[in-house]
Amino acid sequence: MKYVDEFRDGKLAQGLAAAIAREARPERHYAFMEFCGGHTHAISRYGVTDLLPANVRMVHGPGCPVCVLPIGRIDMAIELALRHQAIVCSYGDCLRVPASDGLSLMKARSRGGDIRMVYSAADALKTAQDNPARQVAFFAIGFETTTPPTAVVVKQAAALGLKNFSVLCCHVLTPPAMHHILATRQPSDIAIDGFVGPAHVSTVIGSRPYEVFASDYRKPVVIAGFEPLDVMQAILMLLKQVNDGRAEIENEFTRAVTRDGNPKAQAIVAEVLELRDEFEWRGLGVMKKSALALRREYAEFDAERRFPLAYSVVPDNKACECGAILRGVKRPQDCAIFGTVCTPENPMGSCMVSSEGACAAHYTYGRYKQ
Amino acid sequence: MKYVDEFRDGKLAQGLAAAIAREARPERHYAFMEFCGGHTHAISRYGVTDLLPANVRMVHGPGCPVCVLPIGRIDMAIELALRHQAIVCSYGDCLRVPASDGLSLMKARSRGGDIRMVYSAADALKTAQDNPARQVAFFAIGFETTTPPTAVVVKQAAALGLKNFSVLCCHVLTPPAMHHILATRQPSDIAIDGFVGPAHVSTVIGSRPYEVFASDYRKPVVIAGFEPLDVMQAILMLLKQVNDGRAEIENEFTRAVTRDGNPKAQAIVAEVLELRDEFEWRGLGVMKKSALALRREYAEFDAERRFPLAYSVVPDNKACECGAILRGVKRPQDCAIFGTVCTPENPMGSCMVSSEGACAAHYTYGRYKQ
């Protein structure tokens, strides 16, 4: 696989590992947060940590869209299926996320909900066209990466004049989350020396939105691809910035990310969606201007307006440390119920749900280190 | 089972058999037609023929409502299910009757038709109430016995204001068939010395409608129950009439049949249904005033008016002798394809379909005699 296999090459990894080992000064510790679940996954699945010196530590960030989805939003999707008898189309990632009353979308299926996994927003639209007598709701979640396809299908549905298609819009934005993490850090929290910045989000929005973090918070940010060598190279670049005393925004992922991103995708999103005043993130709480909703012009495709749906805040399990983990101030193994009560089969918190979640990644790929 | 077992008693049967043997004059042959499939079934299932002298022969008549149902009517029911996507409710007897294109209601089910067996017209009505979003058509077949329940549910549907219930009315009348048989007999046909008249049909219409056969055609008629002893007693009564030179209407089934029948049932039928000008009977052809249709006041419950349905005449298999068998001029074993091409699994003609059909009864119960 061109442009995939090369970025997983074991020999190049050895070289990057050696360079990282050289660059890391033995007298100090480094902690970098990889913002995205994609990075978390690459680090875990390829065992990148084993190639890092002991004094370079990676801290998982909040960039897993499944993890930050609050229970109340999944409850809404289940309500669409069970109470409003809509066909609910969902990306596979969301099917097993625990919701209220011991349910999940998967369990709602086994209680009669017509919930279908789709691989693309386009499949959801097609489902609506194929089932004209049924209401079809697309459970749209994801960061800026996944938002443009949702905007495309809403425009298409409008052009087609579909009366049975709507979107339960749960799209969220990465910069507010990064602000939140930096703004809420306490002096007692482990210091974070820099960020591995989003890969595919940045293909859409570009690297420019992260410049403010380098300048305002004096933290180096390196946009990096999701292949393991990309992550290693980003770590090397972060080490150099720290050692040089710089706090800049750098781009390792030049093959896909530019400073301005994809203007066409941005325009379509801006045409269909608008900022919400506020939105609850699981683990992080309510954040202002951190999510998107359908514009009034597309109101008839908004499941929240088409159906009598109300959002309720559902608190997480009390023992769950997801919030602290998502903010990078705790590790999965710091949670009292990690691996005992909370496992990928029976996730208690959001970080255990997606394989990109910090707890699931550690459970699935990393437990041997304990 | 009170009033059932007593009428199947082997010892009483011996007595009646002895009386019949005495009454039958050895110097002549007797042939009686049992009009109803119910009688045919009782004779076959209980082996009544074995208890009759060799010179008393029973000839099967046309009184099997499944047998006389023309293929074109079944095609209409299938069309309701497959083309109009209605739920078709049918008595079990009709499910396997071969229709056009190698189909039957059962096979139409396996091609996706929603065809449901009901035990009662009331179940069909309930199906409509339980499936308000679907059209439900009741495939109403049968003689005067089965007609009143159909009339009842049409009245109920009207009272309930149901918009999704209709009846494909195929109810037929026994007297026209008896007329037809007597009127079409050729001098070369086996003489029929008398009729065992309908049992349950007569509970509804009474014995009066048969009086005309005794008077006009000079044939004795004995109304008889469907238990084997009833049939034997009727045979004895017919023998006596023949031997006495009488041609009267007599009633063996006094426990359930009066001269006037059930006036309440007759009134309900008259209120809901009216005579058709003509109707095709399988094997017997088109007969005037021989069947019923919904009155104009109940037109909205008439499947033939609610759906674009047209009746087409479908000829029987050329080799099939059903017509002659139903008229009592041939026996099943006179048909060239009896038991080879035509079997209960693959019926070619109507008489092989219902266990009350002459060919099926002979195949299922009587073949050993060949």
Place this chain on the structure above:
Amino acid sequence: MTKVREGYVRPLDIKNGRVDLTHGSGGRAMVQLIEELFARHFANEWLAQGNDGALLPPAGGRLVMATDAHVVSPLFFPGGDIGCLSVHGTINDVAVMGATPLWLSASFILEEGFPLADLDRIVASMARASKEAGVPIVTGDTKVVEAGKADGVFITTTGVGMVPEDLTLSGDRARPGDVVLLSGSIGDHGMAIMATRENLGFAAPIVSDTAALHGLIAAMLATDAEIRCLRDPTRGGLATTINEIARQSGVGVMLDEAAIPVNGEVAAACEFLGLDPLYVANEGKLVAIVAAADADTVLAAMRAHPQGSRAALIGEVVADDHHFVQMTTGLGGRRIVDWLTGDQLPRIC
């Protein structure tokens, strides 16, 4: 470090849980279902091997192997459920071959959404039936299909048994002059199922006869009488079973209606539905074709066993090129007892 219980942690919620697709995925959820539900009920040393199949001790003699899928609806009925039925049905197929049933396998096809409580009840019933019969379930399989692609649960069981070298019971061994024995009343299972059908709308105190027959069969074989063939008249009823034997052996059979036991409620329910009890399914009855000289011996052995207390001689084998099964009716006439034609019955086994 955190102590992780082997493989999974939170117990199955048997009370309120439902089968979902993960239970058939081959992953941890499936392992948990197998261990906490199936293995708990079926517990035996062979199943505990935990391999792809069961390794069983040497067993001398010829093998008998029989299999049946069980798709009965409803799953629970008066006198039993799909679980015990699936054990009895296959044990009986092995036993009527003259074999001692030794081992069973069980394979489950579960519909997404099926309540675990019902599954637990069914599996417990299987375990009880297997234990009572002394025939362990030594290996199994579980698959889950999407909601709407099955009907709750289907269970296929396969049985293996051993027959002594000198014993061969087979449907082709009936000879003119042999007698036909029946172990008890007919139609109970099928009518018990029918009575549960709401749309038939009748109520009757009819209980399925589902039972394992190998004990009765052992008692019959112990007489050393000349038993030609045994068979359990399940789907299609007595009529179909007798026709099968007549066809396999190339003979005719003459039955005596008056000798065939039918419980009153079964007869009455058949009357209502226009059915003939000869065609209604049984799950705990057997038919034996026996040399005439040994009829009394075998009948006595049957009657001495609780499952054969109403055993009766119901007919005899006759020469007939057409292989017709005929019957002297209660009325004194004669009729053919044909194969079952069609089927308008609910699913019964």
Place this chain on the structure above:
Amino acid sequence: MTKVREGYVRPLDIKNGRVDLTHGSGGRAMVQLIEELFARHFANEWLAQGNDGALLPPAGGRLVMATDAHVVSPLFFPGGDIGCLSVHGTINDVAVMGATPLWLSASFILEEGFPLADLDRIVASMARASKEAGVPIVTGDTKVVEAGKADGVFITTTGVGMVPEDLTLSGDRARPGDVVLLSGSIGDHGMAIMATRENLGFAAPIVSDTAALHGLIAAMLATDAEIRCLRDPTRGGLATTINEIARQSGVGVMLDEAAIPVNGEVAAACEFLGLDPLYVANEGKLVAIVAAADADTVLAAMRAHPQGSRAALIGEVVADDHHFVQMTTGLGGRRIVDWLTGDQLPRIC
């Protein structure tokens, strides 16, 4: 008099016919389906006995019994169909126990409306697979359920085989120091199924590896090497199978990612779907745990067999109280290879 052919007359319309409820009724229509479709394809002396089960010749040694329900969707896929899969799958479960597979039973659950032409194709494929493997289908059963209560056809097969007295292969025999051998590329079956799924919308020249492995296994056993255990990594893939063995034996396993063969298209399709080939099903591959000293001998025997030409040593058994399966990644790092969690895959077996 009319000569009536035994029991039924007009042949099944295999070309255009469909399964209907009468085919499961136990009556003549069912007998016809069995004779004109199943028995025609499976023809063998044991099935021809026509009894409730098959009477099989004496077979020395210990028995192995294994069963699997097959519910794969779609029924026909590149490289096979549910028919041959149901034969291979159960033969393999018997064979990985070290047994010579001898007999199969087959039980069918058919959905009303299923085209007889498809059934015929499936049964012919089973017959071919059974013949090629030399393992006859000796008994069977057929049930029909109403349209909408199943999904075309489900097939449960049960296999019986014999193991020599001195051979015991079992998942609990892996010991630290043993090596892990794999017979060939992983993920082919599961991805071949996925590629047929319209809603996944990808096209790839991937062919299922469905195959009977008892020939390969016989060649391995003929080396007299110390083979601890064999297993076919089906549902849940290689990862799940290795975890099962680690758990049963109470050991850990360290795999080497670079040594595990994965076909390019399978890897690419996994990339598209975000799947890990370690969790994708195989139907013609086996894993062997072998004493280290015998690794080369067994590997050579495997590679000499056409089904093992790409056999590889993919890891070793280690002591580990957590029974973790770990893997050295292609990158040079290390990760846990956990049990499969959840399942978003189509039905594969």
Place this chain on the structure above:
Amino acid sequence: MCLAIPAKVVELLPDDQAVIDLGGVRKEISLALVSDVAVNDYVIVHVGYALNKLDQDEAEKTLALFAEIGQVAAA
């Protein structure tokens, strides 16, 4: 098809419904087509509807007649 059974009325229900008994088997049927049916009456039941009352005197007379005929014939 014209199958009908004589059964005893054991309970009258609202809406012209009744429970009948035949040999221990009970079923709910409709009395919409008959008048003046009381508990312990026998009715002829067809597709879930009583078609008529069964005249028990006549039934006994018929059976007595059968018995008499048999005796005469045997004489």
Place this chain on the structure above:
Amino acid sequence: MCLAIPAKVVELLPDDQAVIDLGGVRKEISLALVSDVAVNDYVIVHVGYALNKLDQDEAEKTLALFAEIGQVAAA
């Protein structure tokens, strides 16, 4: 969740659709979010949509840099 793959465009289809190839696996995707894509271009594909073109020069430069870094480190 943000899983995206670089794949080669092998065919342009009507309605802004295209066929892409990744290691022998082909899939139809949408080009609605990108401009000026030609056959043989590589695109980053996410949930069935191309998010961006992949700059092949930059990819090669990055790989070359990795190799260089490795050599330097090993030196």
